[in-house]
Amino acid sequence: MLFYTITEGAEKVPVSHFISAVKSTGLLTSDPRLRDCMEKIREAVRESAGEVMMDLELFRKCVGGNIVLLSLAFRRKFIIPEFEAFVGIINHIYYTSKLQQDGQVAKYIPHLTKFSPDLWGVSLCTVDGQRHSVGDTKVPFCLQSCVKPLEYAIAVHEHGTERVHHYVGKEPSGFKFNKLSLDEEDKPHNPMVNAGAIVISSLIKAGSMWASATQRMSFIVQFTLVLHPMLLLLTCFHFTRFQSEKETGDRNYAIGYYLKEKKCFPEGADMIDALDFYFQLCAIEVTCESGSIMAATLANGGICPITGERVLSTEAVRNTLSLMHSCGMYDYSGQFAFHVGLPAKSGVSGAVLLVVPNVMGVMCWSPPVDKVGNSVRGIHFCQELVSLFNFHNYDNLRHFLKKQDPRRLSDDDRNKSVVNLMFAAHSGDVSALRRFALSSMDMDLKDYDSRTPLHVAAAEGHMDVVLFLMQSCKVNPFVKDRYRALFLYTVTFSFIRLVIINLISLIQVGKYSSG
Numbered sequence: 001m002l003f004y005t006i007t008e009g010a011e012k013v014p015v016s017h018f019i020s021a022v023k024s025t026g027l028l029t030s031d032p033r034l035r036d037c038m039e040k041i042r043e044a045v046r047e048s049a050g051e052v053m054m055d056l057e058l059f060r061k062c063v064g065g066n067i068v069l070l071s072l073a074f075r076r077k078f079i080i081p082e083f084e085a086f087v088g089i090i091n092h093i094y095y096t097s098k099l100q101q102d103g104q105v106a107k108y109i110p111h112l113t114k115f116s117p118d119l120w121g122v123s124l125c126t127v128d129g130q131r132h133s134v135g136d137t138k139v140p141f142c143l144q145s146c147v148k149p150l151e152y153a154i155a156v157h158e159h160g161t162e163r164v165h166h167y168v169g170k171e172p173s174g175f176k177f178n179k180l181s182l183d184e185e186d187k188p189h190n191p192m193v194n195a196g197a198i199v200i201s202s203l204i205k206a207g208s209m210w211a212s213a214t215q216r217m218s219f220i221v222q223f224t225l226v227l228h229p230m231l232l233l234l235t236c237f238h239f240t241r242f243q244s245e246k247e248t249g250d251r252n253y254a255i256g257y258y259l260k261e262k263k264c265f266p267e268g269a270d271m272i273d274a275l276d277f278y279f280q281l282c283a284i285e286v287t288c289e290s291g292s293i294m295a296a297t298l299a300n301g302g303i304c305p306i307t308g309e310r311v312l313s314t315e316a317v318r319n320t321l322s323l324m325h326s327c328g329m330y331d332y333s334g335q336f337a338f339h340v341g342l343p344a345k346s347g348v349s350g351a352v353l354l355v356v357p358n359v360m361g362v363m364c365w366s367p368p369v370d371k372v373g374n375s376v377r378g379i380h381f382c383q384e385l386v387s388l389f390n391f392h393n394y395d396n397l398r399h400f401l402k403k404q405d406p407r408r409l410s411d412d413d414r415n416k417s418v419v420n421l422m423f424a425a426h427s428g429d430v431s432a433l434r435r436f437a438l439s440s441m442d443m444d445l446k447d448y449d450s451r452t453p454l455h456v457a458a459a460e461g462h463m464d465v466v467l468f469l470m471q472s473c474k475v476n477p478f479v480k481d482r483y484r485a486l487f488l489y490t491v492t493f494s495f496i497r498l499v500i501i502n503l504i505s506l507i508q509v510g511k512y513s514s515g
Contacts (some may be wrong), residue, residue, distance in 0.1 A: 002067075005074060005438045008431040009486045012053040013434050016042055026083035026130025032301045032306060033129065036065045076439050078128040079359055079407055086406045087132045090480075093136045093384045094122050097270040100117035103368030103376035106348040111244045115141070115350070115367040120377050123288035125296035126360040128428040129305040137288035141365055144240050145177070145349030145373075147191075147281045148200075149320045149328065150294060152191040155200050156316035157302075167203060167264060168196045172334070178371070180258045187264060192345065195264075197256050200282065202265045202274035219482050241283040249279060288363045295361020298343075321355060332379070340382045341392035352378030356391050359407065407412075418445050425453035428462040433469070443473040452479050455487040 001217035006021045007013045017040070019029060029038050040062040045052050054062075063070055072078060080086050097269060106112045122134035142149075156166050173189035175181045183189050188196035223288035225339050227396040252275060260271045286294070297304045302312035312320075326344035327335040333454065336344060343355045352375050362385075386392045390403040424432040433453070437443055444452050454475050466487075469475045480486055 002063075002071060002252070002438060003056050004274065005431075006059075007054075009434070012055045014052050015045065015052040016053050017439075018059075022070070022073070024082065024084050025076075026078065026087075026126065026128075026132065027069075027073055028131050031129060031131075032064055033069055033308075037062050037500070059181060071438075072128070075411060079126050079131055080128075080130055081405070081409050082134075083130055085167060086135075089404075090132060090385075091134050092125065093381055093388070094120075096384060097377045097381040098135075098338075100377045101368075103370050105350075106186070106373070108246055109219040111142075111241050112349060112367065117366075117368045119350075120366040122306075122362065122364050122381060123289040123292035124360050124362045124385050125292040125305060126141060127296060127300040127305050127358060129296075130360075131289075131292070133289055133292075136365070137289075139365075140285040140287055141288055141293075141349045141351060141367075142347075143284045143351065144282050144349040144504055146291070146345050146347040146349075146351045146353045147284060148192050148197045149298070149324050149345045149353070151197060151200050152323065153298070153302075153312050153316040153320040155191075155204050156319055157313045159203065161315060161319055164200070165189075166202060167199050167266065177330050180255055180257065181266070182262060187263045188259070190323055190327045192323055194252055196417075198252065198256055198274055198278050199259060200262050201278040202269040204238040232395075239283075241285070242280055245279040245282055247277070249275070253276070255417060283422060285402055288364075288365050291351065291363030291365075292354060292361050295355050295363055297361070298359055299355045299361045301358075301361060302405070309441065322359060324355065329372075329374055332370075332374055335377070336382070340386050341394055342382070344373045344382065346378065348373045350375040350378065352382065355387075356383055359391065417441055418447055421445055421453050422447055422451075422456055425456040425465055426460055427460070428457070428460065428465055430464055430468050433465065433473075437473050443469060443475050444479065446479075448479075449483075451479045452476075452487065454479070455481055455485075458487045 002216065004010075006018060006130075022029065022034070027034060042054075044058060052058075076082070105115055105117055119136045119139060121133070121139065123131070123133040123137045125131045145421040149480045152164070168191050169181065169185070169187045169189050171189055173179070173181060173183075173193055175189075175193075177192070178194045180195075181189065182195070188199055190196050191200050198316075224484060256271045259265060265274065267272060293304070293306060297311060298317055301314050302317040311367050321343040324345050324420045325337055327333050328343060328345040343357070345353045348369055350369055351364050352361040352362075352364040354364065356362070364375060364381050366375050366377040368376050370376050370379070376458060386395075388404060390405050396405060417436075420432070421436055421443070423429075424436065433443075446452055454466065454469050454476065454477065470477060477487060
């Protein structure tokens, strides 16, 4: 039934039609979960002289290893079931945000000034691995402060909450992110300010094998791989950016010496070593596409949605999202929590890493930032996203009126289901009925007269619909309407009635009782 749902009843369709159908669900042909399927399709294309037509045999050959994933996709069981409609709205928000001309490219880090202020990209990845990108999403940029939640998550994953927060607090500071300030216990206020991130970097390295500069570089690679094995191809450490960070890092060196004086580092940790490692982490380059997978891993409780592998503990993810929500957006954190209500982290490179827990991760990037260091277009995008969809943590999911919930099917209401099902049966739309059956809809639903789709199709003389309902859907032919009539009584052509009676005797005898 899955094949005929994709082909809309046709026995053969071009392979391009199948690929377009896959893309419409949000899956990319480059998705590693579809590697076997796509390799077999490419093999079929190589062996064919002309256009490759996909029939049921080729479909089974290509899809066999991915049947569970593709069934979920085409049955609209992913977290965003109507993905094409959703990305249409995302694109609209993107182009609306592109009109924002405020802000300036950060100048205190020399390499950032080389970026055009017109660059603007948004990528998203859902917890099911549905992906969409619009704009300049393949241009690499440095994570800068967006690395802080990821660094913290790895520290908690390795050492646990208690050990990490022995050295770093959990409270918003109320000060600028690079201020020389500690809390009343002489600890950095939280891991999202520079002081906290520097201490975290020393904690990750404390007692580990990553001692030399070469081994530190190896750790950068491992750091990337632990977030998601695919990202090594999409992410890299940029040595020139690292040098730029070091040469302009006087404030961070001052923070480092202040932390050393206050004995904030773990025993045996080297302050300069910790700073170098922190600069290296900030100099990791990503694209919006790779960044969105990182964000989606946080949205998915630490499990990479593309590989299905757990890379961060649930404890680490929970703590990270909590701190991102309260401290992630510099001096705008309170405003962002109030208006957007989602965990996020920004960086002066113009990046905004946004997490919609249990739904998706988003990476926005545009170099112009406001006076506190947040991307102007990124902030506008997040605000518009929450104004249209009920993603805010405190949106009422049961009684919202104006906002959309992309997690719900538009026809998941029972009344709408009955109307859609009956209309498809009345009009003889077998393709629509296949879609309904594939999405696990009850094909024996009744209308106000207790008529089933079988009654309606028989009354209209749609033999193909009757056969589909009985042979493929195995509906009950003995259901009576409010007038105690079986569907057979509504058939007007005697020869059709005889055919149906024979069908019942062949495929339904003994299965149902007429009593």
